Amino acid sequence: MRAGIEIDRPRTEVFAVAADPLRDTAWRLELRRIAGRAPALGAVYAEVTDVGTGTFAAATEVTGFDPPRRIVLRLRGGHDFEIRRTFAALSGARTRLDYEVLASEETIQAVFGAPIDPALGRTLIETVMRANLARLKRLLEAEG
Numbered sequence: 001m002r003a004g005i006e007i008d009r010p011r012t013e014v015f016a017v018a019a020d021p022l023r024d025t026a027w028r029l030e031l032r033r034i035a036g037r038a039p040a041l042g043a044v045y046a047e048v049t050d051v052g053t054g055t056f057a058a059a060t061e062v063t064g065f066d067p068p069r070r071i072v073l074r075l076r077g078g079h080d081f082e083i084r085r086t087f088a089a090l091s092g093a094r095t096r097l098d099y100e101v102l103a104s105e106e107t108i109q110a111v112f113g114a115p116i117d118p119a120l121g122r123t124l125i126e127t128v129m130r131a132n133l134a135r136l137k138r139l140l141e142a143e144g
Contacts, residue, residue, distance in 0.1 A: 001103070001122050001126045001129065002099065002126070002129075003098075003099050003129040003133055004096060004097060004098040004099065004133070005096075005097055005134065005136070005137055006090065006094055006096050006097075007094065007095045007096075007097060007137045007140050007141065008093075008094050008140075008141050009094070009095060009140045009141065009143075010089070010094075010095065011068050011087050011088070011089040011095045012068045013095075013140065013143075014068075014087055014097060014140060015067060015068035015069075015071075015095075017139070017140060018085055018087070018097060019039055019065075019067065019068075019071040019087070020038070020039050021034055021036060021043075021047075021060060022034060022035075022036060022038070022039075022045070026136075026139055027132055027135045027136040027139055028132050028135075029128065029131060029132055029135065030049050030050050030128060030132075031048075031049050032047075032049060032050060032055065033047065034060075035047075039062055039065060039071065040065060041062055041063075041065045042061065042062060043061070043062045044059055044061045044062075045059070045060040045061075046058075046059060046060075047060050047075075051079070051111050054113055056077060057077055058075045058076060058077030058079060059076050059077055060075045060076075061073065061074050061076070064084075068087055069086065069087055069088075070084070070085065070086050071084075071085050072084050079110055079111055080104070080107055081101055081102065081103045081107065082101070082102040082103075083101050083102075084099075084100040084101075085097065085098070085099055086098045086100075097133065099129055099132075101125060101129065105118045108122065108125070109121070111125075112124075
């Protein structure tokens with residue numbers, strides 16, 4: 001599942017917000033709370049998220065960290081996801097953020113708590129991803 005957006009802010013500023021899981025509650029609609037330490041390779045966060053038909057708790061680990069280019073997160077806790085956020089500098093102090101979520105069909109089924117067509121599940125998750133990126137864009141561009 002993929003979504004992307006262009007943000008009218010420099011890459012370092014976009015990375016500082018979108019690659020810091022502790023700041024995700026400002027722009028990820030489904031995230032209830034998250035706790036941990038500053039982002040770094042191996043950092044682990046405890047998060048509670050509303051997804052599909054319920055709420056779940058997960059341990060989220062930073063498995064890739066290359067400032068200001070990329071962060072990779074791995075969620076574990078019954079709903080195993082890999083999340084990749086990639087940041088590309090564009091002309092005019094703009095940034096392209098690509099957001100990718102990797103999950104098995106079994107994980108997608110578990111998220112929704114009921115049998116669901118995997119294509120529909122992916123579409124619903126991508127819809128949330130796009131809404132989150134739009135919220136992030138508004139947040140960052142309002143700060144500028």
